[in-house]
Amino acid sequence: VTRENLTGLRVIRAYNAEEYQNKKFAKANDDLTNTQLFVNRVMGIMQPGMTLVSSGLTLVVYWSGAYLIADAAQGTEQINLFSDMVVFSSYAMQVIIGFLLMVMIFMILPRAIVSAKRINEVLDLVPSIDFKEDAIQTSEQGSVEFKNVTFKYGDDAKPALKDINFKINKGETLAIIGSTGSGKSTLIQMIPRLYDVSEGQVLVDGQ
Structure with missing residues (x-):
């Protein structure tokens, strides 16, 4: 408590x-x-x-x-x-x-x-994400890309993130700036797929 x-x-x-x-x-x-x-x-x-x-x-x-x-x-x-x-x-x-x-x-x-x-x-918790056993090797290394990413905390909720588009290549730096509650932490947590996108795609190494 x-x-x-x-x-x-x-x-x-x-x-x-x-x-x-x-x-x-x-x-x-x-x-x-x-x-x-x-x-x-x-x-x-x-x-x-x-x-x-x-x-x-x-x-x-x-x-x-x-x-x-x-x-x-x-x-x-x-x-x-x-x-x-x-x-x-x-x-x-x-x-x-x-x-x-x-x-x-x-x-x-x-x-x-x-x-x-x-x-x-x-x-005993069943993962909400099905992980594939076979890893996929891609020619692209060290890139993170957001394609038209929209994220909602609920089906009827207002989008916390809407139409986010950017790509970071290996060695590049991107600063994410915003006030409290603007979705900075949510955006970061979508890269390791702690959150699933509502719309769009998050690509790591093109996958």
Whole structure:
């Protein structure tokens, strides 16, 4: 929301929409704050809870083991019980550590899913331009030509560029001068075909 407000600052000012955008930002900010507070509260309760369980489990194991060893006969049986108690305690801690790692996965997984979804949206996007596999070699090198180029941002929109004609050969320089919004950036972006012409042709090396 902040990025949109900064990039569209002139539009917001032109439509006197500061109050609307402030409310929109406040809502997004409150949603984010409430989510972060909820997550931190849950984690604040979960971390001590998991520590209490792990420590309590260790205490129960050693407490029970101590009684079993005290009741057992002297010698080998006590040694076996003690070794079993140590091994059981180690296994129990491995289980607890597994649960702690699973909690971390639950924290990271939602972020990873959202990130993957955004990446897949870009990867699954079908290009509006069909690129030919076979490159065309032309005898003309280093030239850019606009032939009767007209460009509209929409089918019913007023032309941003109209009947543009010029040719630049290799080594030549052309200055494009105009006020803000006159179409300088639009004209440049048509050369690498970031925008498609509405009418006319843009030729690079005669192609």
